[in-house]
Amino acid sequence: MLFDLRAPGRKRAVQVVYVILAVVLVGGTILFGVGTGLPGIFGGNSNTASTQSLSDQNQDRLDSLEKRVAANPRDAAAWGSIASLRYAAGVEQIPQDATAATPEAKEQFTRAADAWTTYLALDPDPVDVQVANRMATAFSPENLNRPADWADAQGLATQAVEEKAESDDTPVPAETYIALLQAQYAAKRERLAKITEGKLRDVAPKSDAKLIDATIALAKNPNDTKAQQALQAAQGGGTTPGGTVTLPDEGN
Numbered sequence: 001m002l003f004d005l006r007a008p009g010r011k012r013a014v015q016v017v018y019v020i021l022a023v024v025l026v027g028g029t030i031l032f033g034v035g036t037g038l039p040g041i042f043g044g045n046s047n048t049a050s051t052q053s054l055s056d057q058n059q060d061r062l063d064s065l066e067k068r069v070a071a072n073p074r075d076a077a078a079w080g081s082i083a084s085l086r087y088a089a090g091v092e093q094i095p096q097d098a099t100a101a102t103p104e105a106k107e108q109f110t111r112a113a114d115a116w117t118t119y120l121a122l123d124p125d126p127v128d129v130q131v132a133n134r135m136a137t138a139f140s141p142e143n144l145n146r147p148a149d150w151a152d153a154q155g156l157a158t159q160a161v162e163e164k165a166e167s168d169d170t171p172v173p174a175e176t177y178i179a180l181l182q183a184q185y186a187a188k189r190e191r192l193a194k195i196t197e198g199k200l201r202d203v204a205p206k207s208d209a210k211l212i213d214a215t216i217a218l219a220k221n222p223n224d225t226k227a228q229q230a231l232q233a234a235q236g237g238g239t240t241p242g243g244t245v246t247l248p249d250e251g252n
Contacts, residue, residue: 055089055092058085058088058089058092061081061085062082062085062086062089065078065081065082065085066082069082074122076119076122076123076124077124077128079115079116079118079119079122080115080116080119080124080128080131081131082112082115082119083112083113083115083116083119083131083134083135084112084128084130084131084134085112086108086109086111086112086115087108087109087112087134087135087137087138088134089108090104090105090106090107090108090109090112090138090143091105093105093108099142100142100143101142101143101144105143106143106144109138109139109143109144110144112134112135112138113135113138113139113144113146113149116131116135116153119131120156126160126163127156127157127159127160128160129157129160129161129164132153132154132156132157132160133153133154133157135149135153136150136153136154136157136179136183139153140183141186147183147186147187147188148187150183150186150187151180151183151184151186151187151189151192153183154179154180154183154184155180155183155184155192157176157179157180158172158176158177158179158180161173161176162176171203172199172203173203174200174203174204177196177199177200177203178200178215178219180196181193181196181197181200181215181216181219182219184196185219185220193219193220197216200212200215200216208234210230210233210234211231211234213230214227214228214230214231214234215231217230218231
């Protein structure tokens with residue numbers, strides 16, 4: 001089984017187990033820049049010298065960007081970059097083995113959210129997918145825990161991916177809809193989640209119907225033990241143990 005997780009930007013091919021992808025995407029953190037996660041998963045660095053160097057670099061870029069928006073408050077691209085860099089600064093504040101964001105990280109994520117709000121108010125077209133994905137992560141339960149904002153950001157990222165897929169005449173990756181589904185159910189947007197469920201079933205192989213059923217059930221309730229068991233059963237029932245997927249690099 002081949003899942004091609006295409007996204008704009010430079011890519012890297014890796015081998016993954018699809019059922020693990022489903023568990024990780026739905027059961028807690030979301031990988032690959034499309035949803036929730038913590039630094040141990042999406043690039044946290046325990047090396048102090050390396051982290052400090054990155055922080056200094058981010059600060060220099062932030063200083064430059066803040067001068068840009070001071071001179072031109074309607075510079076949407078600059079506001080988006082500020083949001084992205086504030087997110088990165090927050091990531092730097094989370095230890096690699098953490099299970100939740102630190103207060104220092106949340107402060108940076110909150111400042112990222114402020115820049116994101118300004119960015120959206122300027123009506124960027126198109127919305128930067130990477131920035132939207134990062135903000136979805138910032139709003140996730142493990143970080144700021146703002147479900148409505150999480151669903152909004154994930155929805156914008158999904159829309160951008162759908163538009164690019166249509167332009168390129170390629171299918172939307174299943175993991176895009178899994179990420180959106182989790183956010184929508186967390187925000188109690190059941191009607192929209194039902195629409196996303198249909199899209200997920202459309203792009204997923206018919207042979208994975210049971211796996212998708214379990215994935216959807218876990219999106220509704222991550223603590224659903226029956227769904228967890230069904231996911232394991234789907235894996236044992238013929239899910240290909242590994243497949244090549246293409247994942248976007250997580251850069252600043």
